[in-house]
Amino acid sequence: MIICANKMEYPLRSQCQRVQKQVVVNGEKERVSLLFVKALVSRGSVDAVFQQMASHPQYLESFLRTQHYILHMDGPLPLPYRHYIAIMAAARHHCNYLVYLHSAQFLRVGGDPLWLQGLEAAPPRLRLLDHINKVLAHQPWLTACSHIQTLLKSGEQCWSLAELVQAVVILAHCHALCSFVFGCDTDSDFVSRSKSPNGTPPTYCPFDAANGNTNVPQSFATPSEHIRRRRSLDSSCDMICLKERIQKSQEQHEKREERHLQTQTLQQTDSEEEEEMMCFADPSRFITDPDFCYQEFARREEDHFQVFRVQDYSWEDHGFSLVNRLYSDIGHLLDDRFRSVTSLPSMHSSDLKRAIWNYIHCVLGIRYDDYDYSEVNHLLERDLKLYIKAVACFPDTTKTPVCPLSWALLKGSERIHVNLLIMEARLQAELLYALRAITQYMIA
Numbered sequence: 001m002i003i004c005a006n007k008m009e010y011p012l013r014s015q016c017q018r019v020q021k022q023v024v025v026n027g028e029k030e031r032v033s034l035l036f037v038k039a040l041v042s043r044g045s046v047d048a049v050f051q052q053m054a055s056h057p058q059y060l061e062s063f064l065r066t067q068h069y070i071l072h073m074d075g076p077l078p079l080p081y082r083h084y085i086a087i088m089a090a091a092r093h094h095c096n097y098l099v100y101l102h103s104a105q106f107l108r109v110g111g112d113p114l115w116l117q118g119l120e121a122a123p124p125r126l127r128l129l130d131h132i133n134k135v136l137a138h139q140p141w142l143t144a145c146s147h148i149q150t151l152l153k154s155g156e157q158c159w160s161l162a163e164l165v166q167a168v169v170i171l172a173h174c175h176a177l178c179s180f181v182f183g184c185d186t187d188s189d190f191v192s193r194s195k196s197p198n199g200t201p202p203t204y205c206p207f208d209a210a211n212g213n214t215n216v217p218q219s220f221a222t223p224s225e226h227i228r229r230r231r232s233l234d235s236s237c238d239m240i241c242l243k244e245r246i247q248k249s250q251e252q253h254e255k256r257e258e259r260h261l262q263t264q265t266l267q268q269t270d271s272e273e274e275e276e277m278m279c280f281a282d283p284s285r286f287i288t289d290p291d292f293c294y295q296e297f298a299r300r301e302e303d304h305f306q307v308f309r310v311q312d313y314s315w316e317d318h319g320f321s322l323v324n325r326l327y328s329d330i331g332h333l334l335d336d337r338f339r340s341v342t343s344l345p346s347m348h349s350s351d352l353k354r355a356i357w358n359y360i361h362c363v364l365g366i367r368y369d370d371y372d373y374s375e376v377n378h379l380l381e382r383d384l385k386l387y388i389k390a391v392a393c394f395p396d397t398t399k400t401p402v403c404p405l406s407w408a409l410l411k412g413s414e415r416i417h418v419n420l421l422i423m424e425a426r427l428q429a430e431l432l433y434a435l436r437a438i439t440q441y442m443i444a
């Protein structure tokens with residue numbers, strides 16, 4: 001009888017494990033759906049970048065919270081300034097996808113359409129950011145105290161310290177996000193489908209969340225009613241009403257797609273819409289000195305090429321406290337992003353993740369005295385190193401990065417995890433250079 005009881009126990013245990021697994025999967029589905037609803041509330045859209053990140057809901061939540069805070073919540077900079085700075089940052093890497101999205105957001109929050117004609121049409125205060133934008137995007141080790149001084153002491157056009165810190169955070173955030181966009185090939189996909197039947201960019205599409213075959217809601221609803229509200233991501237809302245609206249929007253989109261397939265013709269937009277689309281899609285008008293780009297960092301005797309040693313200025317001991325003091329709470333949000341991306345459950349070992357992080361910092365001139373860099377060559381195959389460096393340092397020149405051969409063995413979520421590591425490591429590197437320069441200005 002005992003043997004029989006044991007035999008019966010195994011199928012019961014197996015069934016219990018399946019139920020538990022299903023509960024976990026359903027929980028992840030609900031979490032992803034909730035995150036997308038929150039994105040809809042805060043931005044009025046669920047774009048392709050969020051859909052890529054959705055395979056890691058824990059990280060996506062941290063990312064959404066940070067992005068919502070710097071672009072929509074209370075802060076020293078007016079909302080149109082924030083989105084215009086984001087346009088400037090994305091333009092440095094010719095990222096059509098982000099330039100379009102932030103151009104649309106810029107107009108929805110009341111930005112002057114004339115500014116979208118080009119950088120020369122923007123206010124002088126914004127144009128002053130062009131140099132630090134260029135340096136942080138391509139050669140962040142050149143960021144100097146003199147750049148900070150120029151911005152803070154420019155007569156009537158001067159920036160306050162709090163405004164500058166928020167601007168720097170937005171610049172670094174968008175530069176790093178460009179790396180993720182190109183790494184996941186979102187930009188080339190956007191360009192190839194940028195003329196949809198109704199003149200709207202295809203930023204809404206289904207995404208298989210965490211391999212759970214979850215149909216992520218689609219929405220083409222006009223976001224203007226949401227964008228002007230500075231809501232927290234955790235604000236209460238009528239969930240039932242939102243879900244009904246999302247379902248209705250999805251049905252409307254499916255009908256539009258069906259009509260498009262039947263007619264097989266594109267709906268022509270009027271000349272005014274065409275001009276607006278061209279304005280959104282041309283990043284070159286928002287940059288100067290287009291030949292300025294990434295150069296191999298080399299250790300030289302010149303002071304401005306000295307290696308940035310984390311032991312002298314680190315995020316944990318210096319950057320975090322400074323940015324949190326000058327721009328309330330952003331330090332906690334950024335720190336949560338850095339911790340979240342490195343602690344995600346993954347088939348990548350902690351040593352491999354650290355090798356990726358430290359390699360990116362190394363090619364950007366940042367070194368850790370307590371790290372054995374032979375580990376980088378040992379853990380990262382050559383094609384993976386080439387891919388990481390391209391996406392982190394010059395993503396726009398590759399357009400469609402050549403994926404490492406080893407990626408064929410990885411799940412989509414694992415490849416996205418690598419791109420998230422690249423993005424966050426680059427973000428922290430730019431912040432370290434900018435915050436160190438601000439610190440030097442403050443103690444000078």
